[in-house]
Every structure is written in C-alpha cells, then in structure tokens.
Amino acid sequence: MIKLGLIGCGVMGKAHLAGIASLGNRVVVSAFADTDAERAGKFAAGTPGAVWDTDYHKILNSADAFILAVPHDLHYEMVLTCLKAGKHVLVEKPLALTEKECLSLIELDSSPDPVLTVGHVLHHDPIWQKMGEFIKGKAFGEVFQLSIWTEQLTDLSRGAWIGRADKLGGGQLFSHGCHYIDLMLDWLGEPVFGCHIGTNLGTPWMEREGTSNVSIKFASGAIGYHMGTWGARGSSHGYSVHAHCTEGMLELSSRKGTISFHRDPSGGDIPAMTKEEAKISPSETVLYKADKSVGKHVAEQLEAFLQCIEQKKKPEISAKLAIRSLRVIWALYDAENKGTLADLRGI
Ligand SMILES: NC(=O)c1ccc[n+]([C@@H]2O[C@H](COP(=O)([O-])OP(=O)(O)OC[C@H]3O[C@@H](n4cnc5c(N)ncnc54)[C@H](O)[C@@H]3O)[C@@H](O)[C@H]2O)c1
Numbered sequence: 001m002i003k004l005g006l007i008g009c010g011v012m013g014k015a016h017l018a019g020i021a022s023l024g025n026r027v028v029v030s031a032f033a034d035t036d037a038e039r040a041g042k043f044a045a046g047t048p049g050a051v052w053d054t055d056y057h058k059i060l061n062s063a064d065a066f067i068l069a070v071p072h073d074l075h076y077e078m079v080l081t082c083l084k085a086g087k088h089v090l091v092e093k094p095l096a097l098t099e100k101e102c103l104s105l106i107e108l109d110s111s112p113d114p115v116l117t118v119g120h121v122l123h124h125d126p127i128w129q130k131m132g133e134f135i136k137g138k139a140f141g142e143v144f145q146l147s148i149w150t151e152q153l154t155d156l157s158r159g160a161w162i163g164r165a166d167k168l169g170g171g172q173l174f175s176h177g178c179h180y181i182d183l184m185l186d187w188l189g190e191p192v193f194g195c196h197i198g199t200n201l202g203t204p205w206m207e208r209e210g211t212s213n214v215s216i217k218f219a220s221g222a223i224g225y226h227m228g229t230w231g232a233r234g235s236s237h238g239y240s241v242h243a244h245c246t247e248g249m250l251e252l253s254s255r256k257g258t259i260s261f262h263r264d265p266s267g268g269d270i271p272a273m274t275k276e277e278a279k280i281s282p283s284e285t286v287l288y289k290a291d292k293s294v295g296k297h298v299a300e301q302l303e304a305f306l307q308c309i310e311q312k313k314k315p316e317i318s319a320k321l322a323i324r325s326l327r328v329i330w331a332l333y334d335a336e337n338k339g340t341l342a343d344l345r346g347i
Helices: 011-026 035-046 056-062 072-084 099-108 127-136 172-188 277-278 298-311 321-338
Strands: 004-007 025-034 052-055 066-067 087-092 118-119 143-151 191-199 213-216 224-228 239-245 248-253 258-262 282-290
Touching: 004 011, 004 056, 004 298, 011 035, 011 056, 011 298, 025 035, 025 239, 035 052, 035 099, 035 127, 035 143, 052 056, 052 099, 056 072, 056 127, 066 072, 066 298, 072 087, 072 099, 087 298, 118 298, 127 239, 127 248, 127 258, 143 172, 172 191, 172 213, 172 224, 213 282
Parallel strands: 004 025, 004 066, 025 052, 066 087, 087 118, 143 224
Antiparallel strands: 143 239, 191 213, 213 224, 239 248, 248 258, 258 282
16 A cells, blocks of 8 residues: 655645545555645544644655645755655646756656656546547647637635745746646647747736736647636636637537537538538537546546556656646747747757
8 A cells, every 4th residue: 555645735735635535545645744734734634644744854754655736946845855765756737947957857757666747637637638639630630720728716815825936937827827838739749939928917916927828830830829817707718728620620618528529511611511421510519528527637647646656657747748848838938038939949
C-alpha cells in the first residue's frame, strides 16, 4: 500500500483528497502539511492515522509519495526537496516559475524511480481526450481554426497569492491558460508564431492579466485561439472549444458535457451534405456525452500517478512535456512586452 502525503490543504488539496477516496485500499493518506494549521489539522482530523504539520519538511518521512498543491513560487523548492528525499511527486501545474528552475528539475527527474509528474489534469479527462482524438485523427478533416474559451470568476477568495505576479509566475495565461496552450500543442503540433494580449481591466485584483487572448499559427497552417478570463460575472460559454474542420465544426461544451458535430445540411456556400449524411446528421449531432462532471478529473490523474509508482512506468505528463507550454507562454509574454510577434519555432 502506498503512503501518500498532501502538501497544501486549500482548494485543490480538497479536490485531491476527494479523488483519493475513489482509489480503494491501494493507497492511504498518511500525512498533511499546510502553513495554515487549521486547514492541515482539519484534513488530518478526517483521516484516521494521518499526521500533520505546518512545516512540510517534518512530514517527509511519513509518506512514499507527495501531492503538491501550493502556490506556484513554492513548486520548485518543494519538488526538489521531495525528489532528493526519494519521494514520488505529483506537482500541480505549473512545474516551476522559470525556465532555469524547470530545466534543473528535468535534469534531476529520474522517473519512474522516483516518479515526477505534473498536474495537467485535462489529459486525464475523457471528454478532452476524445476531442483530441477527433482532431489528431482528422475525423472531420483538417482543423484550420481552433478556439478555446474559458470564462470563470477567480478572485482572491482563494488566497492573496493568486493576484501576485511573483507568486503566480505571471497572470491568468501562465496559471490557467497553460492547460489550453498545452492541449493546443498536443492537438495542432508545431507552433510557428503567435501573440498575446492581456488586461487586468475587470480583474483589478490581478497584478498581471486576469483576461488573456492568445493567437498562434501552427506549421500545419491552423490557427489556435485561446481566450481565458478570471473576471466573468456571467457566461454562456463556460469552458468551450470550437474546432472548425474542413468537413464541419466540432464543439466541446463543458456545461453540457458534450462534443457535438455541426454541419449545415442546406449547403449554403459550403458543400452540401449528401442525403445519407443529412439523415445521420441534421445540423448538430452529439458525438460524445460525458458520464460525469467535466473539469476535475483528479481521480483519473491520481490513478495514472499510482500506476507509474506501482508498475515503475514513466509518466505521460512528464516534467519535459510540461515545460513546452510554459516556454510558449514565456515567449508570448516577452513578445507582448516588446510589442512584436513571438517566434515559436523549435519550442
Ligand atoms: N488543475 C486544476 O484544475 C487546478 C485548479 C486550481 C488550482 N490548481 C493548482 O493547484 C495549486 C494550488 O492552488 P489552490 O487553488 O489549491 O490554492 P489555495 O490557495 O486554495 O491552496 C494553497 C494552500 O497552500 C498552503 N500553503 C502556502 N504556503 C505553504 C507552505 N510553505 N507549505 C505548505 N502549505 C502552504 C496555503 O495555506 C493553502 O492552504 C496551484 O498550483 C494551482 O495552479 C489546479
């Protein structure tokens, strides 16, 4: 049985604890750490036999593997300490705050002994996986425009660190957008150039951008667009994806938990459907329906982490993979500061 320690008992710590409950007796939560004694104590009180401390160093000997769900500026030092102590690590995204820090963790990474994996949770969520399969498999032809919207309200109720650029490593794009830049790279391949425009208008609690617009041109010719905001006071999009393909449009709606295919049967100025196609697909066909809520597939992510530990497998979401989206974001930020386009070739 694997002994698991949880460092950071905030919003994501809670989500991880709930996810662990579904993993049965392969794992036991043996230790908690949080600088907020009340939070750590409360988590431990609900977990028989678990120890807790406000200093994570003091619980290092109480577990084989650690989940790190703490502010981003702490990721580097905590991953380093845990790996040096021979502990398996699942660190929430982003891996670390700078390229130098990420590279030194990549160098130290000897997965699967011990395992180091990064919490890009959407890779473990069936609806996002299915969307990726449709796009990469060219199920409806070539994608020429991929648009991703993530509209939510994230204010300082989570903790003051969320608004601070030095603790977050940037703004909304770095913190949350990294999930979607990562998916774009996976789905559309090699990026060529791109730009970012951000603002904190509407999210004055954010030192850097709370709303972010990214456009990237890919080597295939496709354009990827991402709009993420932490200032939405209302939204019909929620988290949505439109993939315009040469044979129609794919839509992922996290609100509905569906992936739909749209094609205008009347033709218009696009090729009309054949009668057979129109029978199958009037104008919108639901291709996929999620069987549970979309978004927090931490249990599936933990399952993948456990399998790597138990079967001595290298993790799919390695430190080396996780640095790619961050490199794109750093290049986009840099170009935004200079007022130019970012050269993304070779990233
Ligand atoms: N994948 C996702 O969907 C998702 C969503 C939200 C957050 N996250 C990530 O999870 C991580 C944590 O975010 P959160 O929203 O849970 O933040 P949070 O503020 O709710 O929780 C962070 C916790 O860390 C504790 N902490 C601070 N310094 C510490 C230290 N030195 N030692 C131990 N504990 C310390 C805080 O007291 C707090 O309880 C971040 O990396 C964030 O990007 C991921």
